Amino acid sequence: MQSWKVALVQMRMSSEKALNIERGIGYIEQAAQAGAHMICLPELFASPYFCQREDSQLFDLAENYPHSETVQALQVVAKRTHTVLIVPIFERRAPGIYHNSAVILDSTGEVAGLYRKMHIPDDPAFYEKYYFTPGDLGFKAFDTSVGRIAVLICWDQWYPEGARLAALHGASIIFYPTAIGWHPAEKERYGAAQHDAWRTVQRGHAIANGVYVAAANRVGREVDSVTGSTLEFWGQSFIADPQGVLLAEASAENEEIIYADVDVRHIETIRRNWPFLRDRRIDAYAALTNRFLD
Helix, strand or coil, X not given: CCEEEXXXXXXXXXXXXXXHXXXXXXXXXXXXXXXXXXXXXXXXXXXXXXXXXXXXXXXXXXXECCCCHHHHHHHHHHHHHCCEEEEEEEEEEECCEXXXXXXXXXXXXXXXXXXXXXXXXXXXXECHHHHCXXXXXXXXXXXXXXXXXXXXXXXXXXXXXHHHHHHHCCCCEEEEECCCEXXXXXXXXXXXXXXXXXXXXXXXXXXXXXXEEEEECEEEEEECCCCCCEEEEECCCEEECCCXXXXXXXXXXXXXXXXXXXXXXXXXXXXXXXXXXXXCCHHHCHHHHCCCCC
């Protein structure tokens, strides 16, 4: 397809997995009825954001891949609605090896690919290194019946290398399923700058690589039932074009679906006029594989 409509689902999560999946399906069906060809759900959408604390019992939330309950339910929906779906999951790969992953389902319901989150954060109330093994599948692009896409996840948003490699693999759009928000004590002082940095760096990925970028975030407050700690997910999911222009942006408060069109002809036009990929000095970048240059 030369152009297609993408949709991002911005939603709240409950403590009940079945309800989260049911509500996610409802949003997918709504987006499909509105003409979306490709739909992305937020990071770890089947549960509350459990990484607010370190608790070994929470590994029980994970699902075996490829025999994931969530994936199998969404395969039926993808086939019924004839849509490509980006389905984030908490993946149990083996005893002691768990990943923060996303499954790409084609419009036939078949699996088109699997991405495992490469960059794993460790901050107060975002204790992801306790739960997730870093991804080992690299940065890829996946062919679907609609077009070639890439999927990265949340903390990957801050790294230009991942976006660059996804673009070099031929992706027309990079999806970032996300769970990002504010610590309530920090919001007043740092909140505006944090959100602006998040949106700006991703728009920069779109511009630098001549691709569309789409970030699907959670929304609402989630209170940890044991510690009482709170995160306020800032919503504001968005889709940007290859010039960094915001095509659609959600609110900071509401559950909603946003839509935009991806046009590969527009990518061609922008890259002809902003030939950043042409002018890369690939002979001079070997040092990027170092941790730091003293």
